[in-house]
Amino acid sequence: SLPLSNLAIPGSHDSFSYWVDEKSPVGPDQATAIKRLARISLVRKIMKKWSVTQNLTFKEQLEGGIRYFDLRVSSKPGEIGQEIYFIHGLFGIKVWDGLKEMNSFLEQHPKEVIFLDFNHFYAMDDSHHHFLIKRIHSAFESKLCCVECVEYVTLLYMWEKKHQVLIFYHHPLYQEYPFLWPGNKMPAPWANTTNVHKLLQFLETTLGERSRYGTFHVSQAILTPRVKTIARHLIRGLKNTLVHRNLPMILNWVKAQKPGVMGVNIITSDFVELVDFAATVIALNDLLLEEDESAT
Template sequence: MAEEGRFYNADWMGSLPASLTKMPLSFLAVPGSHDSFSYWIDVNAPVGPDQPQAVKQFTGVFRSLGRKMMKKWSATQSLTFNEQLEAGIRYFDLRVSSMEGDPGNDIYFLHGLYGMKVQEGMAAINSFLNEHTREVVFLDFNHHYAMADECHIRLIKMLQEIFGPKLCSTMPVESITLQYLWSSKYQVLIFYHHPLAHSYSFLWPGATIPAPWANTADVTKLVQFLEATRGERPRNGTFHVTQAILTPRFKNVVRGLVGGLKGSLVERSLPVIMEWVKSQKPGASGVNIITSDFIELDDFATSVINLNNLLLEENSIT
């Protein structure tokens, strides 16, 4: 889609037909981004604790050049949080870490290399929600690195302070509809993959949002995996994330030193992935949240949002 047309999905949830806003949110098709924060990565920061020792040794030898090479494969998004939101993204894949020696004891986003402070990213999302009061986001904190309990508590307190009354407390998934959320003025569902989630009413345990991972660089195997896991989706009790993403292997990185993840893997495989996405149907046994790398490519968000029209057609028949 042309650059100027990229942002027209800023209010898509608020613009859905009334019949869809009464359906469980777990039945709707919702676009999401993979490693949502990775549009900004600090090549001057140390390699993160999520990386194996071999990678740390490599960057220790090649220093700045090594980290710049890592960035080409760690960055899975080009658009900022606000641009993703305006494009229609409503699910955010978030991985966080403390940073050894950080004087402010801040929590940072992390994917190989450190990203921005989590507080800055959440403030940007909250600012969007203040202006678009009928839009709802899923914030999935699914990986935590170098996080002692006090780090978790500090992060959880920060999230509570930023989002306040927008936070939706846990309840049966099937009870969560847009109509319910609007009537309660809730706009944020936080999923927290750590035992501490059970200590806070506004943190949804990770088990309520499974996200099967194909872990392959082969697009044919990815599509086979997506078909299989969609068929295994629980009919009740959870949201569901379909990760329509490829995971590079070492040989992909070596062959794509110049093009990086986007030019060497994502753009080449995207036609096949998008053909599968556009053939899907939401609903109790269909797709729910679908995530992608570089969501600006092929107008991914709009393609996912448009799947909800199939639910309208189904209602008109019944």
């Protein structure tokens, strides 16, 4: 009966990046200089090491407890048609294939609820957006939860209405579709740092400022490589340079949190399977049960 915005929910960062196509051209999310460099196949191999932030497929993430997905999408410039792909430096799978994979999990687990956050769009005009939105609708149909007051959306509410999917769409066209939630209902402040202490300080500050007025909230427990980080550790890649070393400290911060109106809601991480990330986030909800018992 608690609003989903008051629960601790595990999410993944750049959720789709478990597979990127190093043979395809570099995506329109990259600077011109990188696009030029990436004509060399070795450069694309190195890019892959820094573009991949997850090892698990959508199905594996869902089975592992992840319920929030951070999605960036793009058309392929020069390609005929309006197909939309996931993108992080390099192109990933077709969005349609990812949506179908998620839907088949939901078919098998009718009480599960997922959040899909479409927050970056590249090389897309209105016709691409309408194409993508139609795809989203045909993948999930009646499972889509229409925009509602955030506080009303509890698991009970979702079960009663047989809804399983909340779509956040960070583009003005959300206004034309009742099943698209505005992006401002899913703020995800970004620390943009390689320093774990600065990250944790940022997470604390943004949590303290968390709007109490009807939004979900994403704590991005991730470190972001700078150009010089990549230059110094070219071959090692993101996982070996930043993630492995700092995950234990990040996980300790997670363990110290508490869900609720003033607390954490969605927490995202890179390489969610490296530590017991999803289970740790989900376990925070036991604190709400303890609170409930002590109140009664």
